[in-house]
Amino acid sequence: xxxxxxxxxxxxxxxxxxxxxxxxxxxxxxxxxxxxxxxxxxxxxxxxxxxxxxxxxxxxxxxxxxxxxxxxxxxxxxxxxxxxxxxxxxxxxxxxxxxxxxxxxxxxxxxxxxxxxxxxxxxxxxxxxxxxxxxxxxxxxxxxxxxxxxxxxxxxxxxxxxxxxxxxxxxxxxxxxxxxxxxxxxxxxxxxxxxxxxxxxxxxxxxxxxxxxxxxxxxxxxxxx
Amino acid sequence: xxxxxxxxxxxxxxxxxxxxxxxxxxxxxxxxxxxxxxxxxxxxxxxxxxxxxxxxxxxxxxxxxxxxxxxxxxxxxxxxxxxxxxxxxxxxxxxxxxxxxxxxxxxxxxxxxxxxxxxxxxxxxxxxxxxxxxxxxxxxxxxxxxxxxxxxxxxxxxxxxxxxxxxxxxxxxxxxxxxxxxxxxxxxxxxxxxxxxxxxxxxxxxxxxxxxxxxxxxxxxxxxx
DNA sequence: GCGTATTTTAAGACAGCCTTAAGCCGCCCA
DNA sequence: TGGGCGGCTTAAGGCTGTCTTAAAATACGC
Numbered sequence: 158x159x160x161x162x163x164x165x166x167x168x169x170x171x172x173x174x175x176x177x178x179x180x181x182x183x184x185x186x187x188x189x190x191x192x193x194x195x196x197x198x199x200x201x202x203x204x205x206x207x208x209x210x211x212x213x214x215x216x217x218x219x220x221x222x223x224x225x226x227x228x229x230x231x232x233x234x235x236x237x238x239x240x241x242x243x244x245x246x247x248x249x250x251x252x253x254x255x256x257x258x259x260x261x262x263x264x265x266x267x268x269x270x271x272x273x274x275x276x277x278x279x280x281x282x283x284x285x286x287x288x289x290x291x292x293x294x295x296x297x298x299x300x301x302x303x304x305x306x307x308x309x310x311x312x313x314x315x316x317x318x319x320x321x322x323x324x325x326x327x328x329x330x331x332x333x334x335x336x337x338x339x340x341x342x343x344x345x346x347x348x349x350x351x352x353x354x355x356x357x358x359x360x361x362x363x364x365x366x367x368x369x370x371x372x373x374x375x376x377x378x379x380x381x382x
Numbered sequence: 383x384x385x386x387x388x389x390x391x392x393x394x395x396x397x398x399x400x401x402x403x404x405x406x407x408x409x410x411x412x413x414x415x416x417x418x419x420x421x422x423x424x425x426x427x428x429x430x431x432x433x434x435x436x437x438x439x440x441x442x443x444x445x446x447x448x449x450x451x452x453x454x455x456x457x458x459x460x461x462x463x464x465x466x467x468x469x470x471x472x473x474x475x476x477x478x479x480x481x482x483x484x485x486x487x488x489x490x491x492x493x494x495x496x497x498x499x500x501x502x503x504x505x506x507x508x509x510x511x512x513x514x515x516x517x518x519x520x521x522x523x524x525x526x527x528x529x530x531x532x533x534x535x536x537x538x539x540x541x542x543x544x545x546x547x548x549x550x551x552x553x554x555x556x557x558x559x560x561x562x563x564x565x566x567x568x569x570x571x572x573x574x575x576x577x578x579x580x581x582x583x584x585x586x587x588x589x590x591x592x593x594x595x596x597x598x599x600x601x602x603x604x605x606x607x
Numbered sequence: 608g609c610g611t612a613t614t615t616t617a618a619g620a621c622a623g624c625c626t627t628a629a630g631c632c633g634c635c636c637a
Numbered sequence: 638t639g640g641g642c643g644g645c646t647t648a649a650g651g652c653t654g655t656c657t658t659a660a661a662a663t664a665c666g667c
Contacts, residue, residue: 534613534614535613536613570615575616
């Protein structure tokens with residue numbers, strides 16, 4: 158799950174970004190409107206959700222939102238607004254946003270609203286299963302045959318991506334972009350290493366790996382179980 | 383609401399039983415200690431509250447209470463005692479009971495005290511346990527292996543959060559918000575310090591900590607005990 | 608207002624994750 | 638059949654996040 162956050166106040170930006178990373182989102186942060194717009198337009202298909210500050214130096218969140226909506230009608234957008242700067246009614250009519258929060262807000266609430274939007278966008282699951290392997294997003298826990306398996310953050314995020322896309326091919330570029338962040342070098346073998354970690358921790362010995370390699374493309378967890 | 387009443391004097395037993403039935407409680411009556419213990423242990427999960435006479439033929443109420451507490455830490459227990467047979471201080475320490483009444487008592491008073499206990503017992507859970515560690519929200523008390531452990535307010539609040547979410551991952555962001563009521567400040571190590579306090583006070587030496595660290599995410603108390 | 612208890616900050620030590628790199632293996636194609 | 642490309646595997650180092658301790662700041666009770 159990849160999120161774009163456009164927020165100029167560094168403290169708030171860090172807080173939100175770190176909070177989301179604890180939930181195993183990949184977060185890109187832009188500290189001003191111009192940078193935000195560039196990131197948004199360059200990588201629009203990659204983002205599962207976008208958080209926009211309302212008041213931004215250089216270019217307001219509204220303009221960014223309009224630009225996004227020209228390209229993509231569906232990606233959920235949530236505005237973060239300072240108190241009392243927004244007229245609720247006007248807000249609903251004027252922008253293409255899906256929701257907004259007044260600062261200061263409880264992080265829990267942001268998460269809850271994000272989940273609502275992501276649920277309707279991608280289906281409501283937060284537990285995933287393949288054969289005897291189960292992953293629970295909320296408790297951040299993975300079990301194999303009922304026995305807990307400890308995964309690190311990156312391992313967890315990678316497995317989550319694979320299971321969310323069970324049956325579909327996950328291209329290497331897509332994996333890099335969803336699990337690692339925007340600035341990451343695309344010519345890297347980290348994915349291989351982490352696929353290997355997952356296989357070691359979760360494969361059943363003597364059986365073919367639950368992660369199939371698609372040579373030249375990426376990886377896939379099959380659908381048929 | 384189902385109540386177990388253990389009382390050897392038939393007149394009193396009937397009086398209480400009928401009174402409670404008028405209040406639409408389901409009442410099981412045992413007329414001696416042995417029968418009371420059997421009923422208690424056979425149907426423990428069914429009872430919402432237990433009334434125990436202090437002096438009973440065959441087996442005292444105290445013994446029954448101890449036996450109950452071995453099985454179930456939470457079900458409210460009220461003692462009914464003849465006047466002047468109990469030293470209040472000793473009572474509080476020695477038994478696992480929640481309250482007691484001196485005979486003769488007004489029926490209304492019994493009802494009132496029962497309601498207090500039932501409200502806190504059924505409204506929301508207010509005792510939590512992990513292995514030999516117990517936390518009681520109402521009395522604000524924590525014990526390890528039955529021995530009281532003094533916790534400060536913050537320590538208590540943190541432990542309560544962890545135990546309320548036993549089995550779930552508690553994200554650092556969530557902890558900061560729930561226990562410290564801080565928004566938008568992620569640059570604090572206060573959580574670590576307090577986790578360390580709890581570990582020092584409550585861990586069993588030579589064993590892994592009862593609080594698991596989830597690197598990059600937060601902490602978790604396991605579910606499986 | 609003083610002394611004690613609690614909370615918070617800060618800093619160095621430490622551990623474990625992330626990433627890189629290098630060598631190996633196997634598949635594909637000439 | 639051999640070369641090359643891509644993926645697998647392993648180990649090691651850097652780095653980030655956590656632990657631990659101590660001391661400062663704050664709250665509390667007398």
